[in-house]
Amino acid sequence: xxxxxxxxxxxxxxxxxxxxxxxxxxxxxxxxxxxxxxxxxxxxxxxxxxxxxxxxxxxxxxxxxxxxxxxxxxxxxxxxxxxxxxxxxxxxxxxxxxxxxxxxxxxxxxxxxxxxxxxxxxxxxxxxxxxxxxxxxxxxxxxxxxxxxxxxxxxxxxxxxxxxxxxxxxxxxxxxxxxxxxxxxxxxxxxxxxxxxxxxxxxxxxxxxxxxxxxxxxxxxxxxxxxxxxxxxxxxxxxxxxxxxxxxxxxxxxxxxxxxxxxxxxxxxxxxxxxxxxxxxxxxxxxxxxxxxxxxxxxxxxxxxxxxxxxxxx
Numbered sequence: 001x002x003x004x005x006x007x008x009x010x011x012x013x014x015x016x017x018x019x020x021x022x023x024x025x026x027x028x029x030x031x032x033x034x035x036x037x038x039x040x041x042x043x044x045x046x047x048x049x050x051x052x053x054x055x056x057x058x059x060x061x062x063x064x065x066x067x068x069x070x071x072x073x074x075x076x077x078x079x080x081x082x083x084x085x086x087x088x089x090x091x092x093x094x095x096x097x098x099x100x101x102x103x104x105x106x107x108x109x110x111x112x113x114x115x116x117x118x119x120x121x122x123x124x125x126x127x128x129x130x131x132x133x134x135x136x137x138x139x140x141x142x143x144x145x146x147x148x149x150x151x152x153x154x155x156x157x158x159x160x161x162x163x164x165x166x167x168x169x170x171x172x173x174x175x176x177x178x179x180x181x182x183x184x185x186x187x188x189x190x191x192x193x194x195x196x197x198x199x200x201x202x203x204x205x206x207x208x209x210x211x212x213x214x215x216x217x218x219x220x221x222x223x224x225x226x227x228x229x230x231x232x233x234x235x236x237x238x239x240x241x242x243x244x245x246x247x248x249x250x251x252x253x254x255x256x257x258x259x260x261x262x263x264x265x266x267x268x269x270x271x272x273x274x275x276x277x278x279x280x281x282x283x284x285x286x287x288x289x290x291x292x293x294x295x296x297x298x299x300x301x302x303x304x305x306x307x308x309x310x311x312x313x314x
Contacts (some may be wrong), residue, residue, distance in 0.1 A: 005090070005098035006314060013106040016310045022114040023146060027279055028119070029062070031307040033246070034037045034276035037064050040301050042249045053077045053291050056225060058300030062308065068094050071104050071303040075225035084225055088307045100311045104303055107310075111302035113142035113200075115245055115275070116220045119294040120196060121150050122278040123243060123286060128195035129154040134187065134207055134231075135200030136160035136170075139179060139222065143198050151196075151282035156180045188212070196220075199231040206256075210236045216288045221256075223297045228255035235264040237293065241286045245296040249276040253297045 008016070032038040034279070044057040057073040062068070073086035086104035128151045133140055136158060144156070156178055163171070163183060175181060184190035187208060191197060196218045201207055204226035210219060210233075219240075221231045234256040244250035251257045251268035260266035273283030286292045 003095075005101045006311065008100065008102040008223070008310060010103040011107050013103055013310065016313050017023050017106055017110050017306070019313055020306075020309045022110050022306065023117055023306050025309050026111060026114050026302055027118060029301050030275045030279045032062065032064060033301065034280040034282070038062050038301055039297055040249060043253050043297065043300075045253075048076075048199045051077065053082070054225065054227070058298060058303060060299065060301035060304045061093070062301065062304060063093070065305075065308055067091065067099065067304060067308050068093055069304040071300055073104070073108075073225065082225075087189075088303045090197055090304060090307045090311060100263070100307055102307045102310060104307075107303050107306045108296060109142050110227070110297060111306055112139055112222055112296065115296050115298075115302060116143055116198060116294070117146035117150060118217065118224065118275060118279065119220055119243065119245075119296070120147050120198075122275070123292055123294060124151060125288060126151075127221035127287050128218075130195045131156045132184075132194035132197045133158045133191065133200060134160070134192045134198070136163055136174060137200070137202075140198070140288045141174070143179055143200050147196075147198070153180055155182065157182055157184045157190045157192075159184040159187050159195070164169055174180075183313075187237045187244075201231060202226075202229075204229045204232055206233045209230050209233060210240065210291050213291070216291050218294065220294045221296070223254065228258060230254070230256035230259065232256055232293070234259035234266075237266045237270075238264060239248050240291040240293040242271050243273050243278070243283075243292065243294045244271055245275050246299055247271045250274070250295055250301070254295050257295065298300075 039061040071088040076083040088104040090100040202224040224265040
């Protein structure tokens with residue numbers, strides 16, 4: 001017997017996400033991964049012919065929930081600029097039937113930011129007071145939403161080059177996100193004395209240089225679909241304490257890790273811990289004698305866990 005899956009569009013996904021505790025769902029998922037109740041294969045990256053773009057498949061199995069799935073995200077090259085979309089398909093491990101097809105744009109934004117928030121909660125100094133955010137788009141705004149209450153932030157400084165041409169409505173919206181938020185005139189100004197730095201860009205190359213920071217801090221970084229994208233210089237990994245979302249897959253996909261291994265003598269065995277280890281108390285908090293770096297690439301399990309949570313609200 002075949003069945004027709006529920007289809008959730010972007011607007012519906014946004015509304016349903018507001019009804020669930022995204023960080024808590026992801027926390028349980030990472031603990032399931034640590035306990036062997038979930039499977040996270042490596043990303044599958046496939047190029048289109050003639051340089052027309054690529055797509056990435058993010059896979060995963062949640063055994064206790066009886067589901068598996070795949071998020072597929074294309075990067076389509078166009079004259080007017082690249083197009084990136086994403087859809088998550090959820091399947092039953094009991095019946096083999098499709099359960100849900102969900103526009104994953106909102107899932108991607110929420111799980112990216114909430115994963116960073118889990119890392120900030122696990123890794124940031126308990127007395128951290130100064131937060132810096134590089135980027136101002138939806139992902140950056142979601143990062144602020146999920147981390148704003150994790151520490152007693154005395155200042156939140158944001159820098160994005162796009163703000164120079166932003167309209168009043170955009171500026172007003174950003175200001176409304178948190179009364180502590182201020183706009184920095186430059187990257188260096190945003191980073192001054194920061195305890196935690198959230199890199200929330202779609203840049204394919206470095207946006208900060210950790211060696212120029214005034215003191216050790218926590219730096220978090222995310223991924224974009226551009227090949228070997230990275231937000232810090234690859235060689236800087238050798239001078240930092242490195243953590244990631246999942247040590248089995250991240251070093252084989254994160255651009256700076258690949259480049260650092262090929263050109264700068266960095267070894268993936270230098271990763272101190274990942275979120276399954278951190279959240280199951282198998283890794284201690286770092287000492288801040290040097291920078292701490294957390295890298296996430298986005299896991300299929302994150303999308304699958306959130307898609308399954310949305311399905312349960314229907």
